[in-house]
Amino acid sequence: MGKILMKGNEAIGEAAIRAGCLNYFAYPITPQSEVSEYLSRRLPEIRGVFLQAESEVAVSYMIFGAAGCGERIFTTSSSPGISLMSEGLSYIASAQLPAVFVNIMRGGPGLGGILPSQGDYFQATKGGGHGDYRLFVMAPSSVQEAVEMVMKAFPLAEKYRNPVMILGDGLIGQMMEPIEFPENLRSEPTNKDQWATNGMATRNSDKPNIVKSLFLDPDELNDHNLLLKAKYERMKREDTKYEPYNLDADYKVLIVSYGTMSRVCRTAIDNMKAEGFEVGMIRPQTLFPFPEKAISDAASKQSCEVVACIEMSMGQMVEDVQRCVLGKRPVKWYGKCGGDVPTPEEVIYVVKSFLDKNKA
Amino acid sequence: MGKTFKKPEALTDEHTHYCPGCTHGVIHRLVAEVIDELGIRGRTVGISPVGCAVLAYNYFSFDFQEAAHGRAPAMATGIKRVRPDLIVFTYQGDGDLASIGMGEIIHAANRGEKFTTIFVNNAVYGMTGGQMAPTTMPGQRTTTCPLGRNVEEVGMPIKMAELLSSLETRGYITRQTVIKPKYIIKAKEAIKKAFTYQLEGRCFSLVELVSTCPTNWGLTPVEAVKWAEETLLPYYKLGEYKTPE
Numbered sequence: 001m002g003k004i005l006m007k008g009n010e011a012i013g014e015a016a017i018r019a020g021c022l023n024y025f026a027y028p029i030t031p032q033s034e035v036s037e038y039l040s041r042r043l044p045e046i047r048g049v050f051l052q053a054e055s056e057v058a059v060s061y062m063i064f065g066a067a068g069c070g071e072r073i074f075t076t077s078s079s080p081g082i083s084l085m086s087e088g089l090s091y092i093a094s095a096q097l098p099a100v101f102v103n104i105m106r107g108g109p110g111l112g113g114i115l116p117s118q119g120d121y122f123q124a125t126k127g128g129g130h131g132d133y134r135l136f137v138m139a140p141s142s143v144q145e146a147v148e149m150v151m152k153a154f155p156l157a158e159k160y161r162n163p164v165m166i167l168g169d170g171l172i173g174q175m176m177e178p179i180e181f182p183e184n185l186r187s188e189p190t191n192k193d194q195w196a197t198n199g200m201a202t203r204n205s206d207k208p209n210i211v212k213s214l215f216l217d218p219d220e221l222n223d224h225n226l227l228l229k230a231k232y233e234r235m236k237r238e239d240t241k242y243e244p245y246n247l248d249a250d251y252k253v254l255i256v257s258y259g260t261m262s263r264v265c266r267t268a269i270d271n272m273k274a275e276g277f278e279v280g281m282i283r284p285q286t287l288f289p290f291p292e293k294a295i296s297d298a299a300s301k302q303s304c305e306v307v308a309c310i311e312m313s314m315g316q317m318v319e320d321v322q323r324c325v326l327g328k329r330p331v332k333w334y335g336k337c338g339g340d341v342p343t344p345e346e347v348i349y350v351v352k353s354f355l356d357k358n359k360a
Numbered sequence: 361m362g363k364t365f366k367k368p369e370a371l372t373d374e375h376t377h378y379c380p381g382c383t384h385g386v387i388h389r390l391v392a393e394v395i396d397e398l399g400i401r402g403r404t405v406g407i408s409p410v411g412c413a414v415l416a417y418n419y420f421s422f423d424f425q426e427a428a429h430g431r432a433p434a435m436a437t438g439i440k441r442v443r444p445d446l447i448v449f450t451y452q453g454d455g456d457l458a459s460i461g462m463g464e465i466i467h468a469a470n471r472g473e474k475f476t477t478i479f480v481n482n483a484v485y486g487m488t489g490g491q492m493a494p495t496t497m498p499g500q501r502t503t504t505c506p507l508g509r510n511v512e513e514v515g516m517p518i519k520m521a522e523l524l525s526s527l528e529t530r531g532y533i534t535r536q537t538v539i540k541p542k543y544i545i546k547a548k549e550a551i552k553k554a555f556t557y558q559l560e561g562r563c564f565s566l567v568e569l570v571s572t573c574p575t576n577w578g579l580t581p582v583e584a585v586k587w588a589e590e591t592l593l594p595y596y597k598l599g600e601y602k603t604p605e
Binding site for chain 2: 023025049051053054055057058059060061062063064065066067068069071073087088091095197198199200201202208209210211212213214
């Protein structure tokens with residue numbers, strides 16, 4: 001199949017179908033409503049399930065119910081909507097249900113704006129809801145990568161029995177790019193008879209399955225949390241992903257940037273290289289698990305003087321970068337989160353100023 | 361002659377944690393009997409609420425999901441939409457359904473989701489220790505309205521069966537009680553009807569069951585039955601509020 005031109009939001013909806021998920025519940029919110037509009041037309045054509053819920057709170061529990069009985073399920077939303085789903089995410093993570101959530105981030109806090117932002121980094125990677133849980137978080141930097149991440153999200157969610165979040169921004173959702181849907185990323189759902197409430201007769205069993213998150217016994221709850229923690233540690237070992245850029249050069253500055261912002265940084269790096277100024281970049285493709293070792297190693301390179309965290313938030317990723325760099329290099333931040341994406345010229349200016357200030 | 365009366369297969373051998381005089385045990389049994397009689401245990405999924413019945417899955421012998429507070433109707437929607445062949449019911453109390461879960465129940469009912477809700481109304485929050493519920497009666501004392509429910513401050517108790525039956529969407533909405541044997545027979549008939557409508561794929565069904573909570577009412581079980589009959593039943597009138605015919 002050749003490439004087709006598609007808007008990010010629509011491509012995300014189609015990618016889920018191509019991955020083998022025909023169930024979708026959602027609530028409208030800008031800038032991702034095109035996913036729902038697209039799927040409200042597309043899913044009935046293929047006998048899938050589309051339902052517009054009464055709220056994002058309800059969406060997250062429709063997801064719980066559907067995932068709990070063993071079916072593939074996904075939803076899309078944007079920042080304020082994800083806040084409302086965060087209660088459900090905590091329950092879903094505790095009940096160990098596989099499900100895919102897409103957050104096409106907009107500016108915040110509060111109603112914020114409807115333009116692109118990366119202001120939900122903390123919410124996605126540190127929790128959002130209550131209790132000790134983690135989401136598996138992937139951050140696409142193009143529509144093609146969003147498609148591939150959505151397709152990979154379903155088997156990952158099933159591998160870990162954990163919710164997976166695709167953390168995109170308004171630009172990923174709204175822009176059109178040529179894409180293709182890789183056939184090899186279609187996957188078969190895993191057998192869930194061990195735990196899903198799919199009906200005892202469905203699995204020829206006389207033993208009920210219970211999907212729950214209540215553990216009143218303190219030892220039992222502690223054991224449950226240790227089990228969850230072991231899964232999160234396994235994610236770190238087995239599925240951390242990042243893209244290195246220009247790391248072979250003797251860069252003076254190492255940029256850490258993800259999503260749409262990293263594309264701008266890539267242009268800036270190319271332009272600086274043309275003038276003989278080398279800058280390297282680590283682009284985390286998974287935000288949890290975070291590419292700790294890659295950043296630590298890259299920051300330790302002898303030529304590297306400064307690490308620059310560039311993101312469309314007020315520095316939410318800085319703490320993660322700092323704990324990787326461990327004080328070996330200064331970690332600087334630049335970002336905007338009103339909805340404007342910083343330009344390559346701005347990035348070049350700040351990167352150079354970081355270096356000058358470091359020398360001064 | 362064989363056994364004429366036995367424990368339903370849909371119940372486990374567990375002893376329940378419910379207080380003396382609580383009606384949850386009776387209601388569990390009625391639901392289990394109906395599930396046995398309809399032969400649907402192998403394809404039933406129950407959803408327990410946040411409230412005294414959160415551990416209901418310990419007492420029923422089929423698949424169960426445990427909800428967050430008030431969200432059971434959204435979960436039932438999720439299950440029923442992706443697996444319409446499963447028989448799904450939510451089991452909810454008055455705080456769960458009529459307060460924090462009001463949005464979920466109204467929209468599920470209005471979409472005509474093909475699941476069944478067993479709504480246990482005992483006019484008080486049970487598990488959290490007897491706080492005021494949306495169904496608490498005027499003047500009724502609870503731990504958060506120690507002087508009695510003041511309707512000037514917090515309004516009148518909500519009549520869920522009436523409220524839900526006002527929706528234009530087809531549905532089966534009934535209010536029964538289990539406080540005395542004579543009512544229990546009718547309550548079981550209603551529960552069976554509700555599950556049968558679901559089996560036939562006809563409509564959303566809700567059975568409200570006026571119940572007792574002697575512990576949080578501060579009454580003996582016998583006094584609780586008397587109070588329910590004299591105070592709750594005149595306000596929460598029994599009957600079929602809506603049928604799909």
